[in-house]
Amino acid sequence: MGTNASQLEKEFGTSFPPNERYFGLVNFGNTCYCNSVLQALFFCVPFRNNVLRCSSATSKKKENLLTCLVDLFSSIASQKRRVGVYTPKKFVSRLKRENELFDNMQQQDAHEFLNYLLNTVADLVTVETKTSGAESKASDASVKTWVHEIFEGVLTNETRCLTCETVRSKDEEFLDLSVDIQQHSSITCCLKCFSGTETLCSQYKYFCDTCCSKQEATKR
Structure with a gap:
């Protein structure tokens, strides 16, 4: 992969977008439905930026799907190389623990996973917002997160x-x-x-x- 990565960087040359990282994700046996969605969301810049802003806030939080997503995006964004491969083992393990639908070796529907991920992240952000007191008087239904603002x-x-x-x-x-x-x-x-x-x-x-x-x- 190192040789292929170096060749890819040469082919990009000066046209390689500054500060971008292009990393493939290791497949853990029919997890391409997950990898494809994660890569699409990583390159949705508003979504990526908001996830990365959660980095300091989630560093001391109990592990959940959002903290694992933060770790995944932060690890890719901080890579010294511009292209390569990353292993999203922590995220996939957490996903399987949180939802039994994905806790198997079968191929799953990418659309269904996208819906689950976006709604889960929105719920976790909503809980964090209420915990911080910013929306203490609002109901769950009325809280709009940055997930809603984007999508x-x-x-x-x-x-x-x-x-x-x-x-x-x-x-x-x-x-x-x-x-x-x-x-x-x-x-x-x-x-x-x-x-x-x-x-x-x-x-x-x-x-x-x-x-x-x-x-x-x-x-x-």
Whole structure:
């Protein structure tokens, strides 16, 4: 790996981004679902920076998934070499102890792991915020962490009755969207399809509270 790393650095030459570290993660038997998400999050700069800011705050904390993530990101970011390989053994071990779904040698769903990780980090940050007294009067549901600031969006579901034109809408907060990916298309195209208008008719008619009956409607 040392020879390959040196060759990679030579190929990058002067175009190598300053202060960046490109490290592969060792696979512990079908843990590529975990490694791929961790590497994607490491290169999500706002997320990485916030995790690294937790370094001093978590140094004396009881070990949890966030402290292990801090250790992992800090270890990679502080490497003298710009490319190489790192072993995320501590993080993977903690993950398996905290969630039995991942405590096996089987391949898991990367999306499911991403959701679990983001929600767990957000919960741990929320607890830390409340412990510090910064949000002592707020409820858990009202606390917004830096995880939410980076990833959270609002999805509006809108239904329009085609008889009376009454529109009903509902807002839902989300950290991720499940978008159908079409072959030979772009993410922009997929998002347009995701937010497209669907007609509710026949046995799928919409019950309109204004008309007090089932009516044809559009949904988007």
